[in-house]
Every structure is written in structure tokens, then in C-alpha cells.
Amino acid sequence: MRTAQAKQMLDVAIAEAQKGLSEGGIPIGAALFNRDGKLLGKGRNRRIQDDDPSTHGETDAFRNAGRQRSYRDIIMVTTLAPCWYCSGLIRQFKIKTVVVGESVTFTGGIEWLRQNGVEIIDLHSEECMSMLGKFIQNNPEIWNEDIGE
Secondary structure: OOHHHHHHHHHHHHHHHHHHHHOOOOOOEEEEEEOOOOEEEEEEOOHHHHOOOOOOHHHHHHHHHOOOOOOOOEEEEEOOOOOHHHHHHHHHOOOOEEEEOOOOOOOOOHHHHHHOOOEEEEOOOHHHHHHHHHHHHHOHHHHHHHOOO
8 A cells, every 4th residue: 555545544534533623522533445445434533422432433434334245455544553442343354454643642452453464554643643642631531531541
């Protein structure tokens, strides 16, 4: 996958993260694409908005993409390294490629995913780091709840 294509896909996830932030939620967004770059579904962390701890960005995008015959050629794009919960979803459905906006703030399960044959493309996005970093600084209790601290 070309870096330019991965960055374009990440822009969709970033827009979702920004939307979540504007709704008073945690700024983490995600999207699913097929190998041809067609958007299948997008979503954002809506734990706060929906009072639902299972609505992470990746799970929201996954649900919004609807049922697929196979997930092997699906690309998961997320603004932040997926947590263990979302990493399990990626492994369960055999998603082989994950584009990560950043993994500095939170590394989640990316090493485990790599060890299990998932291609991780980490774009080290300053925009993603800045957006989430500001949120965490202003809302440490919500962030700690989100990551299970």
C-alpha cells in the first residue's frame, strides 16, 4: 500500500475523531476500506455520547461497514493503535492490514497483531498525537476509564 493512499484513508478516520470530539467524546476515529480504496464504513469512539463502553472507533466503523463475505482484504484504519478489545476484533475477522495514525500515546495490541501476521502501517501522525494528547491533558479521568485504568 502506498503511503499517500494510507494518509488519504487516515483523513477519513481523523474527520470521525474530530466529529467525536465536537460531540464531547474521545477523539478516536476509524474506517474500513476494501483493497481498491472504497470506503465501507466509518465510525468514532462514542463511549461518552452513547454511554456504551463497547463503542470504540474500530467497533463503530466495523458495525457501520455491515456484514462482509470476508474480511481478509479489508483495511482497518484508526487514528490510534487499537486496544486489546479492538485488536481481538481484527484477529477474529482475519483483517490483514491496519493503518494506524499513531502509536506513541498508546501502543495497544499492535505488537501482538504483528506477531500474528497483521501488517501494521504506522503513519506517526502529528495531527493524531496532538488531538488526542490535548484531550488526555484536559480529560485524564475519561482517558483512563477508556483504556481500563
